[in-house]
């Protein structure tokens with residue numbers, strides 16, 4: 001899993017959107033693919049413009065996630081989201097201001113509610129898992 | 136003379152820059168931009184003649200009612216309906232189709248009947264019929280199109296029989312661009328006694344429509360795709376049929392006589408326009424259709440034909456560019472994939488380049504799946520698009536290719 005502090009630093013060095021996109025693609029390529037058996041409707045995040053799958057994992061009181069997509073840049077974004085939400089307690093997940101982190105990365109548009117192209121649906125699903133864990 | 140560069144100046148949104156680049160708007164199949172005359176007309180109505188229609192006996196009410204009914208006559212002229220009484224204003228094509236499903240279909244269809252649709256229907260011309268089938272027990276039949284997206288007459292006739300009570304068909308596919316021979320389809324359907332509804336959402340933007348010549352029973356389109364405002368759509372229905380339909384919604388404006396126990400309904404179209412309608416939007420639509428008629432169908436179709444030819448020629452130069460939907464008779468709607476690039480990835484790059492295309496299933500999920508995909512990119516043309524738009528699109532796709 002990527003480290004979010006490193007990601008923020010790396011992205012801060014990239015000025016053009018072209019370089020940022022190139023880096024996202026690299027992150028997407030590095031994200032380990034999900035096993036085929038998980039690529040089912042049950043694990044699909046609905047409301048995305050590409051196919052996105054998200055699997056929660058729970059260990060020692062902490063949540064982590066695995067994810068995949070059939071779009072490579074989306075995979076890059078997933079990789080960032082997984083870095084942000086990896087190894088966190090439900091309480092911590094609740095407090096994360098993911099929009100702010102994406103704005104820092106210069107990728108704010110990908111989470112903007114006006115675009116709603118699915119990345120926010122993934123975050124909503126993560127929050128949903130965290131919330132249900134609390135209960 | 137049709138001067139596209141001059142015409143574009145009528146469309147303020149097209150004159151804007153996007154990310155510091157010219158606005159390359161290739162999403163008119165989703166919704167078209169509006170010319171100044173439509174925007175100004177609507178503004179002027181709100182500022183000068185606004186009141187409710189059909190109700191007052193004062194000058195403003197007279198004036199706006201006249202403008203509203205004038206818009207209806209413009210629609211009548213636009214599709215060559217026999218009478219303005221055959222033009223019902225709705226919210227959009229979706230509502231027009233739902234109106235027919237909720238009134239005519241629920242009243243007339245039964246267990247042994249069949250509704251026949253093509254594989255290329257938009258959800259708006261599919262789901263209402265699924266509901267009708269569930270409620271009435273009738274059967275929904277879908278006839279196949281070719282793998283290239285073409286209309287296959289033998290598939291249509293094979294599925295048409297004396298049980299077919301309705302053929303609901305798109306005039307032009309919003310994904311594949313395929314143009315369906317709606318007149319031939321209507322003639323064949325009438326021979327077995329079926330009614331015909333045409334979803335003319337895309338067709339109305341690109342080709343003149345003559346409902347008397349086609350002889351269809353119903354036809355639907357949306358104002359926002361024909362360069363008019365949102366919130367206004369059209370249902371055409373033959374008067375003899377409309378006259379026998381129950382109301383769709385009930386309330387004010389659609390009644391003849393009301394007592395506490397019983398109501399007799401107004402004649403069409405008022406019967407189907409319950410409540411205060413989208414007055415200003417209807418007037419705006421009238422203005423948009425007049426704008427199109429002023430440009431002239433010959434000019435529009437010849438400009439678009441040349442643009443289609445140019446698009447096909449230029450995209451053929453792009454490595455891995457695949458058109459989905461290559462029927463001979465095709466309008467300016469291009470679904471495509473580029474190599475193995477996911478449309479979502481492609482759209483990220485095109486968007487940064489100021490090129491607006493749509494991706495996904497385009498509200499025709501079964502069709503996109505049938506063509507072998509879960510997602511497609513789509514570029515679509517309006518009469519205001521130029522060869523420069525196509526060049527910019529091609530350049531942006533090539534740039535994307537370098538990324539992936």
Ligand SMILES: Cc1ncc(COP(=O)(O)O)c(C=O)c1O
Nearest residue numbers: 227228229257259309334336357
């Ligand atoms: C072929 C076709 N039918 C129906 C519709 C639905 O139109 P509206 O959303 O305006 O009701 C569309 C619009 O996307 C369309 O392209």
